[in-house]
Amino acid sequence: MIAFALKRLLFAIPVLLGVLTLTFLLVESAPGSPIDLWIGDRPVPVEVRERIEEAYGLDRPAAERYLHWLGAVTLHGEWGWSVSRSRPVARLLAGALPATIVLAAAALALHVAAGLALGIFCAARRGRLADWTVSTGGLVLYSMPTFWMGLMAILFLAYKLPLFPPSSLHSVGAETWSLWRRALDLAWHLVLPASVLGLASSASLARLLRAGILESLAEDFIRAARARGAGGVRVLAVHALRNGLLPSISVLGLSIPLLVSGSLVTEVVFAWPGMGRLAYEAILAKDVPVVLAATALSSTLVVLGNLAADLALGMADPRIRLRASGAQR
Numbered sequence: 001m002i003a004f005a006l007k008r009l010l011f012a013i014p015v016l017l018g019v020l021t022l023t024f025l026l027v028e029s030a031p032g033s034p035i036d037l038w039i040g041d042r043p044v045p046v047e048v049r050e051r052i053e054e055a056y057g058l059d060r061p062a063a064e065r066y067l068h069w070l071g072a073v074t075l076h077g078e079w080g081w082s083v084s085r086s087r088p089v090a091r092l093l094a095g096a097l098p099a100t101i102v103l104a105a106a107a108l109a110l111h112v113a114a115g116l117a118l119g120i121f122c123a124a125r126r127g128r129l130a131d132w133t134v135s136t137g138g139l140v141l142y143s144m145p146t147f148w149m150g151l152m153a154i155l156f157l158a159y160k161l162p163l164f165p166p167s168s169l170h171s172v173g174a175e176t177w178s179l180w181r182r183a184l185d186l187a188w189h190l191v192l193p194a195s196v197l198g199l200a201s202s203a204s205l206a207r208l209l210r211a212g213i214l215e216s217l218a219e220d221f222i223r224a225a226r227a228r229g230a231g232g233v234r235v236l237a238v239h240a241l242r243n244g245l246l247p248s249i250s251v252l253g254l255s256i257p258l259l260v261s262g263s264l265v266t267e268v269v270f271a272w273p274g275m276g277r278l279a280y281e282a283i284l285a286k287d288v289p290v291v292l293a294a295t296a297l298s299s300t301l302v303v304l305g306n307l308a309a310d311l312a313l314g315m316a317d318p319r320i321r322l323r324a325s326g327a328q329r
Contacts, residue, residue, distance in 0.1 A: 012307075034056075079293045083287050084290070089290055097297065112205070122134055150192075153192050170186060208247055267280075
């Protein structure tokens with residue numbers, strides 16, 4: 001398994017380079033200049049503008065700037081300087097990354113919990129009205145755009161029924177509160193964005209888990225378990241669930257990119273101070289170093305998430321480990 005993990009990480013390097021190169025080309029091809037956006041309508045002499053461009057390296061060709069940034073990151077760990085915020089990019093990422101990790105972790109937990117619960121519920125009530133209702137409702141939620149669900153959640157659960165705060169990470173003045181009060185305040189602010197990001201996407205996991213469990217219930221080992229006197233709950237929760245989870249583990253790895261990409265929209269809608277909102281504002285300002293750094297970290301998280309899902313699938317199914325070891329030999 002170690003050799004498999006190292007091989008996957010090596011294969012991920014050209015993928016990350018391709019993503020970064022494509023991102024740089026897209027941002028560079030956008031109209032306008034970050035200096036124009038930064039200066040605005042203020043009258044600035046040409047000499048001052050040239051000095052600003054020289055200070056930020058914008059007077060050099062695009063390919064040279066990209067290779068210089070890539071070399072600084074890989075050789076020295078320098079992420080560059082933000083043009084729009086006049087701060088080191090590393091400091092901006094360090095301030096935004098914890099909020100994104102908290103949101104993505106909460107959304108992933110809700111995604112897994114809701115997907116497992118709904119999948120088992122629908123499989124246990126196959127063909128009944130409850131199965132049809134839950135499956136249809138999950139597909140409706142899954143088909144809705146993330147930004148629209150976020151706006152509706154704010155409208156109904158933060159405005160008409162003021163149950164949860166509509167935005168931000170903490171309440172005003174939370175800096176002076178105790179640790180436990182700040183944690184509860186964070187959880188209160190986390191309910192709406194994590195629910196919008198995690199619950200809607202859990203429908204795909206629930207459908208796949210339902211299909212896996214129903215397929216497992218038709219296998220010979222299920223009939224053998226029933227012949228030994230195993231009850232319906234034990235057959236479903238122990239025998240069929242473990243075998244039906246195998247396809248769902250792969251889907252979990254594919255769900256991580258959806259959560260990472262969906263966090264950008266969710267963070268903008270709920271004014272969540274994370275990497276998604278930082279990247280969005282950097283794109284509007286054409287702040288290339290910030291956009292590249294946010295893309296690099298997000299892509300790395302996606303690669304690591306997919307690798308974790310593959311390793312978990314190998315641990316859950318010994319046949320995969322045997323095939324991997326046979327292919328290595």
